[in-house]
Amino acid sequence: MSLTDSVKNEAIELGFDLVGVTDASPIDSRQVELVNKWLASGFAGQMDYMHKNLEKRINPAKLLENAQSVIVVGLSYKPPRQNQPDAAAPTGRVASYAQYEDYHPFIKTRLRKLTDFVGSLAGPGHRFKICVDSSPVAERALAARAGLGFIGRNHMLINPVLGPQTFLGEIITTVKLQYDQPTYCHSERKEPLALSEVEGEESPPSVAVNCSTCTKCIDACPTGALRADGQFDATKCINYLTIEHKGTMPSELAEKIGDRLFGCDECVLACPYQQKASVCRNSEFKFYRDRAALSLQRILDMNERDFEAAFADSVIKRSGLDQLKRNARICLANI
Numbered sequence: 001m002s003l004t005d006s007v008k009n010e011a012i013e014l015g016f017d018l019v020g021v022t023d024a025s026p027i028d029s030r031q032v033e034l035v036n037k038w039l040a041s042g043f044a045g046q047m048d049y050m051h052k053n054l055e056k057r058i059n060p061a062k063l064l065e066n067a068q069s070v071i072v073v074g075l076s077y078k079p080p081r082q083n084q085p086d087a088a089a090p091t092g093r094v095a096s097y098a099q100y101e102d103y104h105p106f107i108k109t110r111l112r113k114l115t116d117f118v119g120s121l122a123g124p125g126h127r128f129k130i131c132v133d134s135s136p137v138a139e140r141a142l143a144a145r146a147g148l149g150f151i152g153r154n155h156m157l158i159n160p161v162l163g164p165q166t167f168l169g170e171i172i173t174t175v176k177l178q179y180d181q182p183t184y185c186h187s188e189r190k191e192p193l194a195l196s197e198v199e200g201e202e203s204p205p206s207v208a209v210n211c212s213t214c215t216k217c218i219d220a221c222p223t224g225a226l227r228a229d230g231q232f233d234a235t236k237c238i239n240y241l242t243i244e245h246k247g248t249m250p251s252e253l254a255e256k257i258g259d260r261l262f263g264c265d266e267c268v269l270a271c272p273y274q275q276k277a278s279v280c281r282n283s284e285f286k287f288y289r290d291r292a293a294l295s296l297q298r299i300l301d302m303n304e305r306d307f308e309a310a311f312a313d314s315v316i317k318r319s320g321l322d323q324l325k326r327n328a329r330i331c332l333a334n335i
């Protein structure tokens, strides 16, 4: 078995659902243009970190000298079917990705094991850099290049079998591996595949697929963050507003947040690939059924100690208690 195949087998053994390898060259120049345009339009809002380390974000080799390969993994987070929340007390909805244990340490721990495995096979002297979300890396672009899926109009990396609810992580390394082809990349086909063709498929289409004429995610977005011109205005995205945005919420957007306490799933739930996808099957990745809807009064009554105890292993702690209370007050006003 080749080194690359052994590495991929190990990644699956470690519980990842997807794995692919790409080279460490910069991302496509059209995508660099998209990032620059996005930043220049002010669509990053208060996420100042998106303006920093741009050179690194578009070129993985700037993160690790003499990098040769990027191993990209995917972990499904599609939740099991959920019960309706108890209607007696007002609750706020929590986006699917936050109903699990915090995915950052979960993925990092397993990528560290994968790194040890690659190192043991590749021999001494090799170097590795593990990235999960917070590093300046264009994760979706690299995942598409490594054959994990295609980028949809909802801007998610979509695997036709696992759908869009897939976390990503990478190992940038000096080890030279065999590279995958961008199997599902838009550029693979001259003519887009009609969505009806995709919907009829029982197994993953072996040809490249894309969104074709579908606009379900754009239609489902409550705030217009997914713009018709294909740009993503993060300053209007409920994920950004409830998690990243500090201070008071613009009133016209506060109304549109509805009862979403933390994050938003609409553009993902509307996607036909999501509806067909299988649920997360990694039993080690802890899922908290009771985090789908949280009592708003309980949030408002919390002190820092309660907050830490309730969300120590959750991405919810990243917003901080003050911000979560602000969101709870907005939800209550909307309800």
Ligand code: B12
Residues within 6 Å of the ligand: 027, 031, 032, 034, 035, 038, 047, 050, 097, 132, 133, 134, 135, 136, 137, 138, 139, 140, 141, 151, 152, 154, 155, 156, 157, 158, 164, 165, 166, 167, 168, 169, 186, 232, 234, 237, 239, 240, 243, 244, 263, 267
């Ligand atoms: C900043 C950020 C956010 C911001 C801005 C989102 C955004 N769309 O840019 C906010 C806070 C709103 C956010 C929300 C969410 N995020 Co976020 N986020 C990031 C982060 C840190 C950077 C993304 C980025 O570079 N944005 C800049 C814009 C310009 O990039 P982009 O939209 O991804 O576009 C790139 C490519 O998609 C490509 N491209 C863009 N459009 C198109 C169109 C076509 C047709 C093609 C071919 C290519 C293409 O070019 C761009 C350059 O690479 C990444 C982690 C990372 N280091 O990459 C996670 C990440 C993208 N987020 C993730 C997730 C899960 C989410 C949420 C579902 C939940 C959440 N965390 O709040 C929502 C989904 C909202 C959505 N529909 O995108 C996952 C996505 C996994 C996946 N399967 O795609 C990532 C990869 C984190 C991870 N490690 O799993 N996020």
Ligand code: SF4
Residues within 6 Å of the ligand: 220, 221, 222, 223, 224, 225, 226, 236, 237, 238, 239, 264, 265, 266, 267, 268
């Ligand atoms: S997460 Fe919600 S607000 Fe953000 S783009 Fe998707 S549908 Fe719109």
Ligand code: SF4
Residues within 6 Å of the ligand: 152, 153, 154, 155, 210, 211, 214, 215, 216, 217, 218, 267, 270, 271, 272, 273
């Ligand atoms: S909802 Fe339709 S347009 Fe949006 S990402 Fe899914 S397939 Fe593409």
